[in-house]
Amino acid sequence: MSRQQTQVLATWLISITAVVVILPIVLVVFYVVAKGIGTVNWQFLSQPPSNGMTEGGIFPALLGTVILTLGTAVAAIPLAVGAAIYLAEYAGDNRATRAIRLAIVNLAGIPSIVYGLFGLGMFVLFLNFGTSILAGALTLGLMTLPVVISTAEEAILAVPQEFRVVSLSLGASRWQTIRHQVLPHALPGIITGIILGLGRAAGETAPILFTVAAFYLPELPKSIFDQTMALPYHLYVISTQVPGMPLSIQYGTALVLLIIVLSFTLVATVIRTVMRRRRQW
């Protein structure tokens, strides 16, 4: 084979792998959209389920997911960003910090059901928060931490070292340097990490299974010590646990969940692109 032929063949092979990877995603999205679009309207989003969940909408589950995602953000963001700043800027390169980094990488790979069980043992039972929004948000927050810490640390380390050196040489303290010359430039990366982490948290079922999610609640939660319904779990319930469930509601619910999760990714991508374009260095 000539060089040129090899080149053409390689291009084709690579394109095919790309299609193989992307095609299923596109198919799933199209399938869910096609099946679910007819069901999703304002009524569906704003009404509670009725008649043994075989009719009505998904409002309590949708609200629950919004609340849980906000709770996750509150629980995870300060800790994750703080840890990332510490690891990137203060911790030297020694055995202890290498162990911490290794732990973070491993934590990111733990199946979400393990987080769910840990949340049950730690927050629901040991700390006695009960099955509650608090326990659920903390569990989701914990699951989100490693991803956000890693991406935030990476974003902080990507800020050119010269900015720090110049800032210090101008008499800025270490914290002033981080505050004014590092964090602002790392922010797009940090925000991207946060959004991707939250997107995952919003879509997960396992961590909320034992810690917060309710099968069905006639009323909306009133405090963080109440249970709540949540979309991923609701979808699981209506797809497997309720006999005589109309397919249209199942696909409608799946579509809403899909839109929520994909929009997190979309927002993250937009933020990254816009901030990159504005960057001067």
Added chain:
Amino acid sequence: MTAKLSIRDLSFTYADGAQALQHINMEIFANELFVLFGPSRAGKTTLLRLINRLADLLDGVQRSGEILFNDQDVYNPNLDVTYLRRRIGMVFAVPTPLPGSIYANLAYGLEMAGIKDRRIIDERVERSLRQAALWDEVKDRLQDSAFALSGGQKQRMCLARSLVLEPDVILLDNPTSGLDPISTALVEESLFELKQQYTIIMVPHSVQQASRVADRAAFLLNGEVVEIGSQQRIFIHPRDKRTEDYVTGRFG
């Protein structure tokens, strides 16, 4: 005359074990322009970065000996390093603007020092830009990005940025690298004015520049001081064979 800076038996080793400086001794006096010159890797930048404690930032380095600034040990743990760096300004070999406008770059050091009065900041920004011979070129575009400046303008902006803090000593690491002859002449000219007010330690672009601007000079080679003396002594009557070879261009 008491020394502005005294360096006593200073040795320095980087984390990889490379000994960058060995038993350096020198005194630098107020309002002189002291030139540190020598071939590449002689340790000039390392020495400058030790004086304002930027070498502190690296892990695993080893230092012995002392550096006295106005008779105070700069490595005294009780000394406020931010104060030290305001008193000893530095211009790096590669001009590095901070992201943001020209004005923001100039005002940064003052703001970090807690100065909030805009009038004072504006006044000092203008004066230091004039001292660095840059004011006329940028006065109408202070809010433009500092990255939009030409290489030579960036370098003068970095000089102005360190002058804005009204330091006592300024460390200039090759301040005319990458400048055309006209800008180089501009900077050299402003050096003569600046030393009325400041003590300057400068790593020159070339031996010719060193001999043009120096009051006194030290010739560094492989981390050691070969010879220190007045401009006359070093560039016209060097005593050491290695200095003579280097200044006459026979080596390096």
